[in-house]
Amino acid sequence: MKSLATLQQGFITLEELEFYLEGARLSDQASQCIKAVDPLTTGWLSRGALLNFYQANLRALDRGVRITRIFVTTREELADPEVQKVLLTQYRDDIEMRIAFRNELPTAVDIGGVDTNSTFDFAIYDDRAVTDVFGQSSKYYGRKTCQPVEVAKYLYIFELLEHSSHAVTQENDRIVLASDVLELAS
Incomplete structure (x- = not known):
C-alpha cells in the first residue's frame, strides 16, 4: 500500500543501487545546478x-x-578525521559546501507543513527532478520525482536548510566554519 501511495504522489520507488544509478544519471544530464x-x-x-x-x-x-x-552533521562529527577527508575532497573539487548542524535545523512547524519525514538526504537536479532517501527502513531505499509540486517542496526545504547552514573554508588542511575564522581574525 505504501508503494502505491508513493506512486500516486508522483514518486518512483528505488532500491539502493537503483537510487545511486538514478542520481548518477541525473547528474550526467544536469546542465545548470545540483542542490544536495x-x-x-x-x-x-x-x-x-x-x-x-x-x-x-x-x-x-x-x-x-x-x-x-x-x-548535515553535529559539531562533534565535524572534528572526525575521516569526516574531514570527505569534506576536504569535496571542497578541493570545487563543490560549494555548507554545514548544517542537526540541532539548528528548522522544525516541521518552521517548514510550514511540508513533509519532513525526509532524512535530509536528497538532491535536486536543475530544479526539475528530485531523488530522496527514505527516512524509515523499507523494501526501497529512496524515491525520485519530476512532479513540479513535489520539486517545489524540496526547493523550499533546501532554501530553509541553506539559510540555517554555515559557510565553510579550508584552514591548515581542515574544513572549518568561515564564521569561526572571522571571529579569530577580529
Whole structure:
C-alpha cells in the first residue's frame, strides 16, 4: 500500500543501487545546478555506488554545472578525521559546501507543513527532478520525482536548510566554519 501511495504522489520507488544509478544519471544530464542535502558520512570515498555517484558529480562540475551540497552533521562529527577527508575532497573539487548542524535545523512547524519525514538526504537536479532517501527502513531505499509540486517542496526545504547552514573554508588542511575564522581574525 505504501508503494502505491508513493506512486500516486508522483514518486518512483528505488532500491539502493537503483537510487545511486538514478542520481548518477541525473547528474550526467544536469546542465545548470545540483542542490544536495546529505548526512555527513565517511562512505563518500569508499562505497562503490556512492563513489560512482560522486564521479558523476565531478563530470557535471567539468561541464560547468554548479553543485551546492549542504552536509548535515553535529559539531562533534565535524572534528572526525575521516569526516574531514570527505569534506576536504569535496571542497578541493570545487563543490560549494555548507554545514548544517542537526540541532539548528528548522522544525516541521518552521517548514510550514511540508513533509519532513525526509532524512535530509536528497538532491535536486536543475530544479526539475528530485531523488530522496527514505527516512524509515523499507523494501526501497529512496524515491525520485519530476512532479513540479513535489520539486517545489524540496526547493523550499533546501532554501530553509541553506539559510540555517554555515559557510565553510579550508584552514591548515581542515574544513572549518568561515564564521569561526572571522571571529579569530577580529
